[in-house]
Amino acid sequence: MTQLTRTLYHTIVVVDVAGFTAPDRSLPDRIAVRRGMYEVLTKAFAESDINFDSCAREDRGDGALILLPPGTSKSVVADRLPERVAVELRRYNSTRTPQAQIRLRVGLNSGDVLNDGNGWVGEAVDTVFRILDAQRAKEAFAESGRMVAVISSERFFEEVIAPDPGLLPESYTPIPVSVKTFTGTAYLRLHGELVAASLQPAAPEAVAADQPTVVVDGLVLDVVPRADLVKLRHYLTKLEVPQLAVMVSRSLGPAIPVPSLEGVTDAWSAFQLLMDFNAGPDGIPPSVTFLRLLAEQFGGGIGEAITGWVGEQAHRLRLGPALARQSQLRLAVPERAYLHLTIMLEPVSADPARCTLAFWRQDDPEVWPPPLGDIREIGIDEVELRVDDVILEAERVWSGQSVSAAVEFLLPRQLINLPVWRWAKEHATGQPQLLRYGYRLGIRSLERMRSSYWHRAWRVRWESMFDDPSAGRLHYSGCAEFKEHPIEAVLSDDRWVGLVMTEPPSPQPEPGTPPDELTCALRSGLPVILWHPDAGPEELREILDWVLATERGFIELPERRKLASSRATVPFKNSLAHDLVVMWDDPERVIVFDQPLIPAVDPASTVRGYRG
Known part of the structure; x- marks a missing residue:
């Protein structure tokens, strides 16, 4: 006899694909729809600040039963989830054929459930499946052409939606439900803009x-x-x-x-x-x-x-x-290549405790820029965990590739000292792995990316670095030889392509003071800027002498920095290399923020632009 687990109170979400078994859908179409449904749900839950992977789930063929972790705010579910599902469906459907496009019915309820070893059971589960099958809801959904039908149980509506004017309870319509032995009332709300004609099921004679x-x-x-x-x-x-x-x-x-x-x-x-x-x-x-x-x-x-x-x-x-x-x-498919995941973090001006996270994932190593992957607003205190989510999502897509990858953080001045070198991934396993062991890590300047008037000098220095990548082109700030000269004047010399700062940059430079080292380096176009939170000048020079001690000098700096922080046989303490901050800023991989991120691919410039 199966031993029942203890009863737990959960918010319950059930989804069902409308018309999943329609005669114009072939088996490949249905497989694609199932895959797409989970892709949409994963993104919609993430944008609602709910980790989809942390939810208990049961696959139902043309839908899914999802139990949210205990303690998840029911108001957040009612407020954010339906609209985020509609947004993700709109994005997904815009690139699919009619037979592969998706419209979803979403049922909401909450209550006590338990797992008997074969699945989740309880009156709350039975109720949400019954309201999802309400004939009145199906008819209204079909007539509307909307992408999402949200059907709330009477209990969920009265406890969560009705008391909160912000959840627009007046937009829900009460509908009678009589399914099998269940008789009661549910509340229906339709989401998503009207579906274009190409989303409507094709007439049998048309296909x-x-x-x-x-x-x-x-x-x-x-x-x-x-x-x-x-x-x-x-x-x-x-x-x-x-x-x-x-x-x-x-x-x-x-x-x-x-x-x-x-x-x-x-x-x-x-x-x-x-x-x-x-x-x-x-x-x-x-x-x-x-x-x-x-x-x-x-x-x-x-x-x-x-x-x-x-x-x-x-x-x-x-x-x-x-x-x-x-x-x-068309470009040839490369035999060897490098993939980049660029993660932008930027403080929310109205709330310093929160920031915006966006990312661009390069799935094709010869094409830049990739499309914008997502934009999320998160708490500063949860940045590492949300970055973990983005990296694992990238790895699921990259799983079929046998190439190396780089994770780079596009940071504004206020967040420039985030300890990304100490961050890890796979926290949910209980055995996280430091990012620096699996990726070539680097940071990039958001200010420089947005300041087009700095880009010409930036490109000149970058090209110059590849013409002559010798270690002698690295300027150490505070050097006695240049002590009497302003840093801005020193860095204007074309011989420099890299700067070693004496200390980490200030997140907020003092107003009215001369430009500091970081600002001068960015203005002068130096593509490589380095500093260390703890190491003294001599220790830092020891690390960089080893990192740059190759014939290719600067060109191998990112790989050598990764090697220095992961191997035991280096002529200095490994702990010093762990926190070495490397700003490796490639002007040929710029993200343009004020125009659509859909590039016209020029084979000549793209091939030349790739340098690992």
Whole structure:
């Protein structure tokens, strides 16, 4: 007999995909929808300050039962979660074909539940499933065309929503519920802007039953007839793809972050995943781009067969000119590369205890800038944990790549001394690992990134550094030789590309005083700035003499800094290297904040711009 665990009080969220088994959805469509549902939920929960991975969950095929951790604010759930789900659905659906797009019914309740070893049971669980199936809610949802229907139990509405004017209780409509043995009242609210015509289920006569489709400029076009799919599947099944994540990223284009590749194990499953994405502005479906990359990568008989197949489809869809232009612009998939995760932190002006976190994840190592991944407002005291979430999310996407990665923090002056070198990841396991062991860590200046009038000098010094990366181009502040000269005058000398500061920079320089070392270095364009919170001048020089003691000098500084902090055989105390702060600021990887982050990829400039 199964031993029952103790009863716990939980806030309960149940989601269900509307029309999951609709006849126009193929099996690959349904797989894509399930994957997309969890992608949307993970992001929506994170933006509601709820860690999705910390929730107890049961998969229900076309939905999920989610139990929030005890103590989670029910008001936060009612206030933030529905709107964040709608926002994430809008983003997700904008890049999917009609059959892969998602609309969700979301049920809310709270109460005592227990786990009997086979699942979660309790009256509160039964109630939320009954209200989710209310016929009146389904009908109203279908007629509205909205993306999210929130259905609250009577108890949850009366205890949480009704007493709080900020939760807009007047926007909820009472509806009768009579499902199986349950009879009662629920409260319905519809979220999300009206769904565009392309999101509505296609009429049976509009889509041939044996043909997958994609949308190009709002028109539904046949892409792959079933007979041709059978032939293609023969080529692609069990075909392992090196650098799979890079190829998927190239196929989708820089404006779309790479989705989760869990379960994508060969070329066929990757092709099926990409079939659910709309064509880009060039009219070429991502699945076709993927096949062309695949043919180039493998060559030989497989490459010729795939190329022939693509040629047949291109002729039928009249994509020849577009494919020719794509061939001229497309970059080759690199054999070796470096991925960057750039995390920006910035204080919230109205609340010094909070900050904004945004990140840009580079899924394709030859394309910059990547799309903006997310923007979150968090507490200063939880920054390390939320950075942990971002890094683990990146690792889930990067799991198919066999390349090194860098994590860089884009910081304003106020946060420049955050101890990022001591931060760790995987806190939830109880055995966190220091970031400096797994990544090349660095910081970047948010002020410089935003100050375009500093960029010319910055680029000049950067190019100069690669022409002559010798260690002698590192200026040590406080050196007796330059003691009588203002630091701004000293750093104007073109020989310097790096500065070692005598002490950590002040987060808030004194108003009315001359520019300090950090400001002068940024203005002068120095791409490398270093300091240490504890080491004296001689100790710091000892560390940097070892770090720069290679033929390539500055060019190897980030890797050598990582090596110095992780190996035992160095001629100085390891503890000194652990906290060495390295600002390694690459002007060829700038994030432009005042225009859309969707770059026009220029192969020549992109290849030249990559320097690890």
